[in-house]
Amino acid sequence: MSDDLRVIQTDSPPAEGACRTQGFGSPLQLSEEHDLCPGCGEPVALRAILDAVETLDLAQRAIGVVGIGCYTALTSLIDLDLIQALHGRAPSVATGAKRMRPDSLLFTLQGDGDMVNEGLQEVIHAAARGENVTCILLNNGVFGETGGHMTATTVLGQRTKNSLEGRDAAYHGHPILIADLLSRLGGAGYVARASVHDAPGVARARRYLERAFESQMKGEGFSFVEILTMCPTGWFVPTAEGPGYLDDVLAPIHQLGELKRDGALVEPD
């Protein structure tokens, strides 16, 4: 039998004898249409966030504060209350919202350019004060929306629009490992770093997000989840090689795993 004859009809659901286990998007999504590049990791991370909110049944209490970046275009897909913050200022906006509505689930959605370049002091002070909010960082090492130049988290050797030969420590300085930095602050209760480069990674990202949200609802202080996302456009790699590039180049520096849990540092294995 030739392969073409063996392709299964996938235009419509099976007529009978099967149940739908997962839909196209999360139940908290208004739409599945977006204009981000092929192979982008940010919609994958968005789904993990919405799935975590849905799993914990916190949708009615959730308020998101969104920074500026490619992911800002995804806000039209999200069926949650959202506040648009100025570039980098989401942790401070979230601080105010959480203090006025202490029963709500407050999370920020920020990129590395937004959080670590534009608003580094905001997130550090929010963590040091022990604000009871969850900051979520989508880290791909480039300012994707404004053209793909280097950010403070770009790893040494990574090519971007203004580090075409790779980031050079002598010329560009060293990357800031923000999750490691925040985990050392006393106000932080939960800090973890995940990725979305493969299915087990996405499952882990969901688990960390759920733990961060639970930590916030228990009032354990500042919680932080960094999610490494693919940006094949900004990395100058074919879309199919994005996950491998993340695993080979970003993950050895921004190491995956939980850094702090229940207010105590987690020792690396």
Place this chain on the structure above:
Amino acid sequence: MSGVEIRGTLVIDGERCKGCELCIPACPPAVLRMSEARNGSGYAYPELLPGCTGCGACLMVCPDFCFEVYRYDEPIVLEGGTP
């Protein structure tokens, strides 16, 4: 000749696909492949061959929300060799 057990299936929205191919290596039984045909935007899109387990790994890694996952109540056995 042994048959192929099919425990699940997909609905694939090929028109929404941007051809990133992330689902191809993500599929544990390796039953997804990219099409020869192109969709309205000019991208190849995934096609399903027999052997889906309904695990949903493709859906988890897809940035464009192109997959819907179904699981059969009773597995189907398709005669005609291994995939």
